[in-house]
Amino acid sequence: MEKAYATIIEQVGEDLSREGLVDTPARAAKAMAYLTRGYKQNLEEVVNNALFPSDNSEMVLVKNIELYSLCEHHLLPFIGKAHVAYIPDGKVIGLSKIARIVDMYARRLQIQENMTKEIAEAIMSVTGAKGVGVVIEAKHMCMMMRGVEKQNGSMTTSMMLGTFRSKPETRSEFLSLLS
């Protein structure tokens, strides 16, 4: 990756031997590895068995989980918030693990729709919940810094599974808690 960044820096017309740029290929490679570290994680290790028995079968909602991802079309950031809800079925998941699951999928090359689905499916499979709902709102730098250059357009995506899909009242409760 360092070599690739060295090539990019040269190709934009810069002088790779300039003092300020000498360490940049290594730094940029390290930063990119960090921004895509989700590829090196898996669900089991992220959740670390943090599942706890509970007979609470009401909705659990974690709102405003910030996320930083990279769009797979331009490799530019998209930045936003995830809201995740589920209805437990005998067990609940450690609160921080929901945010860790969001990060595991955000820290990859993504499109927002696929990331939303992957997060919902992961939470469903790990918790065995009766239902899962995920809503993500994000702003895409590829639409702001270049291309169409619209600064105020944000994108909202959602994925509803189980009772969030089959029961309109569950979906409405979730959406009304978000508004």
Ligand SMILES: Nc1nc2c(ncn2[C@@H]2O[C@H](COP(=O)(O)OP(=O)(O)OP(=O)(O)O)[C@@H](O)[C@H]2O)c(=O)[nH]1
């Ligand atoms: N649906 C969706 N589209 C995305 C996402 N991130 C970026 N895009 C879009 O991907 C599209 C790629 O379109 P292309 O026409 O192949 O690429 P482009 O010429 O760079 O497009 P412009 O951005 O319109 O300049 C653009 O419309 C982007 O806005 C995402 O998460 N979801």
Ligand SMILES: [Zn+2]
């Ligand atoms: Zn893009």
